[in-house]
Amino acid sequence: EAGVTQFPSHSVIEKGQTVTLRCDPISGHDNLYWYRRVMGKEIKFLLHFVKESKQDESGMPNNRFLAERTGGTYSTLKVQPAELEDSGVYFCASSGGTGRHEQYFGPGTRLTVT
Amino acid sequence: DAKTTQPPSMDCAEGRAANLPCNHSTISGNEYVYWYRQIHSQGPQYIIHGLKNNETNEMASLIITEDRKSSTLILPHATLRDTAVYYCIVRPPWSYGKLTFGQGTILTVHP
Numbered sequence: 001e002a003g004v005t006q007f008p009s010h011s012v013i014e015k016g017q018t019v020t021l022r023c024d025p026i027s028g029h030d031n032l033y034w035y036r037r038v039m040g041k042e043i044k045f046l047l048h049f050v051k052e053s054k055q056d057e058s059g060m061p062n063n064r065f066l067a068e069r070t071g072g073t074y075s076t077l078k079v080q081p082a083e084l085e086d087s088g089v090y091f092c093a094s095s096g097g098t099g100r101h102e103q104y105f106g107p108g109t110r111l112t113v114t
Numbered sequence: 115d116a117k118t119t120q121p122p123s124m125d126c127a128e129g130r131a132a133n134l135p136c137n138h139s140t141i142s143g144n145e146y147v148y149w150y151r152q153i154h155s156q157g158p159q160y161i162i163h164g165l166k167n168n169e170t171n172e173m174a175s176l177i178i179t180e181d182r183k184s185s186t187l188i189l190p191h192a193t194l195r196d197t198a199v200y201y202c203i204v205r206p207p208w209s210y211g212k213l214t215f216g217q218g219t220i221l222t223v224h225p
Contacts, residue, residue, distance in 0.1 A: 004157070033211065033213075035215075042217060043152075043213075043215040045213065045214065048211055048212060056212060059212075091157050093157070095211060102163065103158075103160060104160065105157030105158045105159065106157050107156060108156075108157050
């Protein structure tokens with residue numbers, strides 16, 4: 001069974017540009033999460049989908065970030081316009097239970113804003 | 115979520131048991147203890163979780179003290195591939211799955 005996949009693995013963009021990250025969760029997992037780690041900091045929660053609905057978006061830093069989950073399958077995280085402080089590694093995770101079960105993480109997308 | 119305290123780093127010899135401690139003195143009665151690890155350049159990986167009883171799986175064992183204020187993750191026979199950052203996370207069921215990562219413990223397994 002395929003794990004959580006993320007695309008691209010690495011993205012380099014200029015400040016002010018737009019970038020869209022994609023996450024494909026494990027098939028059948030209703031819960032999908034986004035996290036990120038910026039340089040030197042801890043991994044931080046961004047938001048949580050249950051199917052196509054946003055369950056918790058308390059970690060989204062500002063309105064330059066937009067997450068969607070079409071049809072409750074894959075998810076995208078768009079950053080528009082990107083700022084230097086958005087550089088970091090963005091992780092996606094999914095889980096199949098009620099939220100109390102383990103989360104399976106993807107390999108991450110390394111975003112570099114120059 | 116309850117705050118956890120872990121040592122910043124630990125060393126272990128290959129083939130020996132690695133015992134990683136975690137303090138969670140403010141844990142609530144229904145909060146679970148989870149352990150994850152992050153091997154360099156990979157996404158975090160689930161290891162094990164427990165509520166009050168000791169747990170064991172193919173990766174590790176989790177020992178939770180009777181008062182639940184601390185726990186120990188045990189890797190019985192550490193290998194070089196176990197070198198990673200290990201995170202102890204306490205989480206209530208109503209957090210809808212959000213994980214709160216701290217600094218973790220950098221475990222270095224040496225030959």
